[in-house]
């Protein structure tokens with residue numbers, strides 16, 4: 371029995387949700403692919419309240435799923451096995467940025483877009499960005515080590531982390547928030563918590579690195595004659611362009627789907643099979659550099675270049691809205707995989723072939739972060755949970771030297787496949803860390819290493 375009254379004594383009775391209509395949004399993931407049973411949702415308002423909730427759940431033997439914006443895509447943020455949900459969304463305070471140290475302290479429940487806006491207001495930038503910016507929380511992005519659109523220039527979430535405050539699974543509160551540029555004093559707990567997917571602790575606050583905001587942007591949508599030509603161009607641009615900010619790939623069917631779903635005008639003169647979105651950001655107008663870069667590579671069929679913010683937004687909508695447009699067809703089966711750049715072109719064909727043979731009636735949508743070798747492979751017209759398809763696709767990924775999770779994490783969706791990627795010794799080390807910090811396994815027991 372969940373001790374609802376005792377939880378209410380900690381966080382306030384109105385912050386313990388039991389009414390099915392209030393709880394429903396916390397039990398189903400963003401895609402509708404993972405749906406948990408009705409449960410209790412607890413919404414602490416401080417780190418101390420979070421610690422008290424963890425203590426109570428430990429003594430009552432109740433498992434917890436920590437939840438931020440619930441935009442995670444691997445079934446890690448919803449209660450699939452009778453857990454309660456601890457929602458961190460109330461911890462959404464954002465302190466004034468420290469412009470000298472170039473950092474910002476935020477609560478775990480702060481939205482990514484709000485943190486970006488706070489940094490922009492003082493001429494700085496939080497360098498993690500992605501389509502879910504309006505709903506994903508900082509705590510969730512840390513827990514998943516989110517990648518996103520600008521990793522090739524600034525690194526992922528782990529590279530932005532100067533400090534973290536968290537309630538560990540053993541009830542201890544750790545707070546490493548000094549934010550010193552150099553601090554070589556043992557294990558770096560922020561790095562450990564980053565990507566731990568809620569299995570070691572509940573993140574309640576963080577200190578994040580900020581970078582100078584680049585005032586000038588040039589963005590191009592470039593159509594290529596083949597995926598191999600696009601990959602060759604991406605290799606060249608990554609080498610040549612110091613101001614390269616983003617390098618994304620879309621295929622013709624996805625571009626058309628977004629255009630139709632959201633009634634967007636096509637920026638290109640005709641439909642193309644392979645489209646790359648490339649962006650430069652700099653202190654001076656990078657338009658000439660971008661135009662020269664597009665002219666310098668082979669296989670370009672068409673290009674639309676944006677320098678004003680309206681056109682730039684339109685080009686980005688084609689990329690950002692892929693996830694929403696595909697989801698409107700119905701909950702897709704999602705793969706988030708990376709490959710070494712040398713095999714990326716053949717990986718597209720191999721993965722497509724594997725899925726076509728196994729599920730001939732399905733549609734395969736491919737897009738992703740070309741600069742990182744990260745493909746998002748979405749399958750519609752088949753089951754959104756399909757163990758056999760998982761095995762076939764992820765086996766091909768591992769055989770080609772790729773990773774079964776590029777940036778979304780393992781969650782519950784890929785926990786079965788983690789041993790395909792990690793050695794027994796690595797898994798033993800991970801379990802030892804998990805069992806030390808989360809000894810009763812009350813935090814996300816079904817996630818990552820069940």
Ligand code: FAD
Nearest residue numbers: 438439440441442446500507509510511513517518568573
């Ligand atoms: P949730 O979904 O709530 O949780 C995710 C995981 O973190 C769960 O295991 C949960 O238990 C744990 N967790 C959440 N908060 C905490 C906390 N405070 N302490 C401890 N554990 C916690 N991801 C990318 O990497 N790159 C992208 O480009 C990208 N684009 C996206 C675009 C769209 C449209 C959508 C819907 C998703 C996208 N995602 C992307 C996936 C998702 O947004 C990220 O995984 C994000 O980091 C999740 O944040 P969240 O707050 O929604 O976390």
Ligand code: MLT
Nearest residue numbers: 501690692693706738746
């Ligand atoms: C993206 O890059 O758009 C995402 O990671 C979301 C997805 O895979 O659908």
Ligand code: ZN
Nearest residue numbers: 518739746777
């Ligand atoms: Zn992505």
